[in-house]
Amino acid sequence: MLLRLRNLGLRDYVDVWDRMRQFTDTRERESADELWLTEHPPVFTLGRNGDRAHILASGDIPIVQSDRGGQVTYHGPGQLVAYAMFDLQRRQMGPRGLVRHLEAAIIGTLSQYGIRAQARADAPGVYVDSRKIASLGLRIRKGCSYHGVSLNVDADLRPFRQINPCGYQGLEVTSLEALGVRVTLAEVGVSLTARIMQEFGYTHIER
Template structure:
């Protein structure tokens, strides 16, 4: 008998709570993620979750990020800065950027971090395609680019195969905050937004398309959830 190589989600769709939020402080969202993650470590049968939101202006550094990529004095700048447990270098969040935090148990999908990163990229690529934009992957770099300009960043943390942190898609943000850092430690690649190609685009319409793309890529059925 030949053993099946299909993952559980290829034969059974998962249920996933969808939390649609507007502007939430980074610290609150971070604590929320950690709570959801720990609940799923303690009880693996819980449904997955996807949080979609925006943050006020904030800089975050991955656990091993270098301060060489920060162009200001963290202690004297007045900027809100967090060093968190995700991978990757420094990045910037602000209104107009759609941030997604999937809290999912990869034991029900595939226990492969490279696969998971590529799936997150695929979600963003599908969203861009809805608007006629071709999202590209670049060799050995995580994220999504349009015409050589980075519009989607990804940074994750996985504990006991449960994920946290996630992706950020620049829809229509003020990009000047990125001038204070070397985004993701990549000095020779510009950061851009969907609004450069689609003037007037609204984050709320992209939010809807992103949920659709996530459900398609990860084969989940959403349950709208209003609890925080």
């Protein structure tokens, strides 16, 4: 099974979101699944049913009401974002399976850097002890997924103090850098892509 990989670099959140929706709405049954790796300028995003009360102080950071699931999160430079445009209907996979495999891919990636991480049944995402290092926010339309996961590599974590991350008051957030791992987004992107291919059974990649 083929996976098409796109490395987008630093891109505006709304621009990428628009492109994801367009891709999902126009893809055909034979269209290859795609994985987009990117990072965004600073932005707070709210899910479809996100409560703005969880934004404690936005400051100069813009707020975008998105169509993904979940509450509020922060995106910024130094955070690897992986958007998964996968045909779930074709692979007979439901939302829970998608979340489980994406979390496993993140956990496997972190294990390569000596970090023991885990998922939580009560709160999607990946955690190191009680600190969140990766968030998930997804949308499924026409049997296909878009949006995806964000992993803190060497991002500035201070903006997370301006929100209740994912709607949880007092939730601590961490990053690879904060855990003593110095690695580039590009290197983590290679590792995460390999883990996603393994988790979802992709055998070929096209860049």
